[in-house]
Structures are given as C-alpha cells and as structure tokens.
Amino acid sequence: MYGKAAICLTFVILFLVSCSIYVGTVDLRSYFFPLLQSPPVLRSLCATGRPLRVYMYDLPRKFHVGMLDRRSSEEAAPVTMENLPPWPSNSGIKRQHSVEYWLMASLLYDGQDEDGREAVRVLDPEKADAFFVPFFSSLSFNTHGHNMTDPETEIDRHLQVELLEFLQQSKYYQRSGGRDHVIPMTHPNAFRFLREQLNASILIVVDFGRYPKTMSSLSKDVVAPYVHVVDSFTDDDPLDPYESRTTLLFFRGNTVRKDEGKIRVKLAKILAGSDDVHYEKSVATPKNIKMSTEGMRSSKFCLHPAGDTPSSCRLFDAIVSHCVPVIVSDKIELPYEDEIDYTEFSIFFSMKEALEPGYLVNHLRQFPKNRWVQMWKLLKNISRHYEFQYPPKKEDAVNMLWRQVKHKLPGVQLAVHRSRRLKVPDWWRRKR
Known part of the structure; x- marks a missing residue:
C-alpha cells in the first residue's frame, strides 16, 4: 500500500516539475549545470538612479572665469561655489553662448539638497x-x-594649443582617447583652430550646421539649447490667452544671414503687407531685446527661420515667452529630442512650404484655437527645461544636459572597449 502511494507521489512530483519546465518557471540548469547559465546582464550607468559622477579638471582662470573679469585671470585661488563670479548682467547677446559657464557652475555647487x-x-x-x-x-x-x-585672435589660438597639450598629458584623456570627456563648444566658431583634434570627445553643441557628420553627430554629441536672452514670462495667466495675444506671427532679428539663413530675406518679402504679421529687421541691443520680449509675449506664433546655422537663440526665447514656435528648417537638430516631442508645442514648415506665398500665414490663420491653447499650456509647463540658473534646479536646462551626457556614455564605453581590444598588450610584445 505504501509502495503504491510512493509511486503515485513520485509520479505527481515529476508531472508538476515537467509542467514547470515546460512553462519556464523552473530551470534545472541552475541547479545541476550552473556553468551553462547565461551570464548576468551588466547594468549600465543609465539603468541606475544615481547621479553622474563628473571629475572637473582644475584649469587656470584664464581658461574660464578669467574671461569674465580679466583682472582676475591670474589669481591663484581655485574657483569655488563661494567665489564663482556671476554671469555679467550686461553681456547682451553673448549670454546665448554661456552654456559652458552654467555647466561649470553646476559642478561647483555643493548644496546639501x-x-x-x-x-x-x-x-x-x-x-x-x-x-x-x-x-x-x-x-x-x-x-x-x-x-x-584681429591680433587678439592669437590669444584664442594659444589657449586652444595649451589646453590640447594639457589634455594629451592627462592619463585619463589618454586612457579613453578623450571619449569620456565633455567639452562645450556652443558657438559655431568655438575652438576654431584645433577642433578636429577633440572630435572623439562628447561635445556640447547647439546644432551641427557647421560640421560634417565625420566631425559631429548625435551618436556621441549632445545638442544644447541656446541660453535665452529675453526674460522668462513668469506671470502669463490671462483669462483668454489666445485673444490676449493680438499679433498672429512675430519675427524680429537680423535678416542678413549665411547658408539656410538666406531664407530670412525671402520671407521678409513674402510676409510683407500682412496686418497680423510683425516681421522686422533688427540687431541685438538691450533696447531691441526688450522690444522682442514684449513682441513675443503679445504674439500667438513666433517665427524661427534658420540663422547662420539651422538653430538660433530665437527658438528658446519663444519657448520661455510661451509663444508657439514656427520652425522653418529642413535639417534642424533639437535639444533633448529623445525625451521631448517638439511637435506637441511647435509647428514645422519645410523651406519649400515657407517660401510658397500665402501658405504659411494661411495655415496659421486657420489653426484651431483649442489646439493653440493646448500648446500654450504645454509651453508653460516645459519652459523650465530651458532655464539656465545657479544654483541649478531639478529638471532645468543644466540637469537635462547632464542627463543627455549620461545617455551617451554606454556608447562611449563600447567604443573604448572595442579600441582596447585592437591594441597589442605590452606583455605580448615582450613575449615575442
């Protein structure tokens, strides 16, 4: 009797185990053949919740804040959170290329929160x-x-030469070939003399308009927003936001540009004579920046044609003014585009569409009010991602950029590992 019961129990156990193996809930290999198990998946940095750990080189002041105040360029004291000079309030249009300052400042910040x-x-x-x-x-x-x-151009060249020599002597730069090094170059002419020698690094750029794909690409580089020049619209709460903005389309800026920017002169002719369109040639002075601030805040749509490169500061001025951007470009690259869908708060036109008389303006005149209000509300919500400030704040532009750098590092690690396997080890040379 007991023998029959044991046989039945054994049969039941074998049946249950067989079913478990079939549906995949039990893997007998883990018990009897541990070496046959798949290797554990390595958690990449992006899969962890911890902040990116960044080492900042201690360069003399002449390479950074010394340019804000030349009298302090030779000071021996290292830059700290306490003695970091503020970005000059009278810098005007230079502010648009100040991403490098805010990134440095964010690393100097040692707040407890x-x-x-x-x-x-x-x-x-x-x-x-x-x-x-x-x-x-x-x-x-x-x-x-x-x-x-310009004779002073030599100073820029000498700084680049000196920096490159410094990096080439760093064992950490040598270790990765510079691939895990982050270097801001947001002005199209930044690092103009020796730029090609730093192309392996993660470059912070505003677009790729001046560079061939062999020099810069989304595979390794980070696209940053320009630092907006107009003041942020912090009290934008009218009862009827659509009707409160009386201008349909607004543009104020330089109309003489290079490359794709030549479209600005053509648009001036096409848009002339439209009562609900403000299209004005202007240069960046404190007075004109203030007038642009007022114009964007009172307009439903803000036109963003290409400048000397596909992107310009005007796009981000529009975003912080909650003016729906109208982007005219065939090849613009946008910041944080793996996280943010610009079609939810912007309108895009190809160069061909924009140059067709009446096409752009008629489209905007027929644009549904409720859809515009949705875009306006979203602009109010996402504009914080385009704010450069000190101390840095959660989800602001600086933190968004560091997260973008974090996204690039797995590809960097892959490139470093692949390059190392091609090198012949010293012990192999000695053996031969």
Missing part, C-alpha cells in the same frame, strides 16, 4: 564616470577677436 541632480562633482578621477573640461571656448571666441586678422 541633491534631489533631482543629474551630475555631481567627484574629486577623485578614479571614481569618475565622465570628465568635464572647463574651457569657455565660446566666450574665448567672443572675447579674443572675431576675425582671423
């Missing part, structure tokens, strides 16, 4: 995920001569 911070500074390079090079290459271009015949 780290909630929402995407990157923190580490003083031990061995613990770093990435390396930040605090060279204000855009400010150097704006400060040290704008053309190649």
Whole structure:
C-alpha cells in the first residue's frame, strides 16, 4: 500500500516539475549545470538612479572665469561655489553662448539638497564616470577677436594649443582617447583652430550646421539649447490667452544671414503687407531685446527661420515667452529630442512650404484655437527645461544636459572597449 502511494507521489512530483519546465518557471540548469547559465546582464550607468559622477579638471582662470573679469585671470585661488563670479548682467547677446559657464557652475555647487541632480562633482578621477573640461571656448571666441586678422585672435589660438597639450598629458584623456570627456563648444566658431583634434570627445553643441557628420553627430554629441536672452514670462495667466495675444506671427532679428539663413530675406518679402504679421529687421541691443520680449509675449506664433546655422537663440526665447514656435528648417537638430516631442508645442514648415506665398500665414490663420491653447499650456509647463540658473534646479536646462551626457556614455564605453581590444598588450610584445 505504501509502495503504491510512493509511486503515485513520485509520479505527481515529476508531472508538476515537467509542467514547470515546460512553462519556464523552473530551470534545472541552475541547479545541476550552473556553468551553462547565461551570464548576468551588466547594468549600465543609465539603468541606475544615481547621479553622474563628473571629475572637473582644475584649469587656470584664464581658461574660464578669467574671461569674465580679466583682472582676475591670474589669481591663484581655485574657483569655488563661494567665489564663482556671476554671469555679467550686461553681456547682451553673448549670454546665448554661456552654456559652458552654467555647466561649470553646476559642478561647483555643493548644496546639501541633491534631489533631482543629474551630475555631481567627484574629486577623485578614479571614481569618475565622465570628465568635464572647463574651457569657455565660446566666450574665448567672443572675447579674443572675431576675425582671423584681429591680433587678439592669437590669444584664442594659444589657449586652444595649451589646453590640447594639457589634455594629451592627462592619463585619463589618454586612457579613453578623450571619449569620456565633455567639452562645450556652443558657438559655431568655438575652438576654431584645433577642433578636429577633440572630435572623439562628447561635445556640447547647439546644432551641427557647421560640421560634417565625420566631425559631429548625435551618436556621441549632445545638442544644447541656446541660453535665452529675453526674460522668462513668469506671470502669463490671462483669462483668454489666445485673444490676449493680438499679433498672429512675430519675427524680429537680423535678416542678413549665411547658408539656410538666406531664407530670412525671402520671407521678409513674402510676409510683407500682412496686418497680423510683425516681421522686422533688427540687431541685438538691450533696447531691441526688450522690444522682442514684449513682441513675443503679445504674439500667438513666433517665427524661427534658420540663422547662420539651422538653430538660433530665437527658438528658446519663444519657448520661455510661451509663444508657439514656427520652425522653418529642413535639417534642424533639437535639444533633448529623445525625451521631448517638439511637435506637441511647435509647428514645422519645410523651406519649400515657407517660401510658397500665402501658405504659411494661411495655415496659421486657420489653426484651431483649442489646439493653440493646448500648446500654450504645454509651453508653460516645459519652459523650465530651458532655464539656465545657479544654483541649478531639478529638471532645468543644466540637469537635462547632464542627463543627455549620461545617455551617451554606454556608447562611449563600447567604443573604448572595442579600441582596447585592437591594441597589442605590452606583455605580448615582450613575449615575442
């Protein structure tokens, strides 16, 4: 009797185990053949919740804040959270290329509240995920001569030469070939003399208009927004936002541009004579920036044609003014586009569509009011992602950019590992 019961029990157990194996809930290999198991999946940095650990090189002041105040360029004291000079309030249009300053400032900030911070500074390079090079290459271009015949241009070139020599002597730069190094170059002419020698690094750019794909691409580089020049619209709460903005389409800026920017002159002719369109040639002065602020805040749509490159500061001025951007470009790259869908709060026209008389304006005149209001509400919500400020705040532009850097690192690690396997080890050379 007991023998029959044992046989039945054994049969039941075998039946249950067989069913479990069939549906995949039990893997006998893990018990009897542990070496046959699949290797554990390595968790990449992006899969972790911790902030990016960034080592910032300690460069002399002449490479960064010394350009804000030349009298302090040779000071020996390192830059800290306490002595960081503020970005000049009278910098005008230079502010649009100040991304490098805000990235450096975010690493200097040592506030106790780290909630929402995407990157923190580490003083031990061995613990770093990435390396930040605090060279204000855009400010150097704006400060040290704008053309190649200007004698001060030599200062910009010497800084680039000296920086490159410094990096090439760094064992951490040598270790990765510079691939895990973050270098801001937001001005189209930033690092104009030796830029090609730093192309392996993660470059912070505003678009790829001046660079071939062999030099810059989304596969390794980060697209940053320009720092907006107009003041942010913080009290935009009318009862009827659509009717309160009396201008249909607004543009104010330089109409003489290069490359795709030549479309601005053509648009001026096409849009002339429309009572509900404000299209004005202007240069960036404090008075004109103030007038642009008022114009964007009183307009439903803000026109964004290409400048010398596909992007320009005007797009981000429109976003913080909650003026629905009208983007005219065939090849613009936009910041954070893997996280943000610009079609939800912007309208896009190809160059061909924009140059067809009446097409653009008629489309905007027929645009549904309720859809515009949805876009306006979304602009109010997402504009915080385009704010550069100190101290940094959760989900602001600086933190968004560090998160973008974090997204690039798995590809960087892959490139480093693949390059190492092609190198012949020293012990193999000695053996031969």
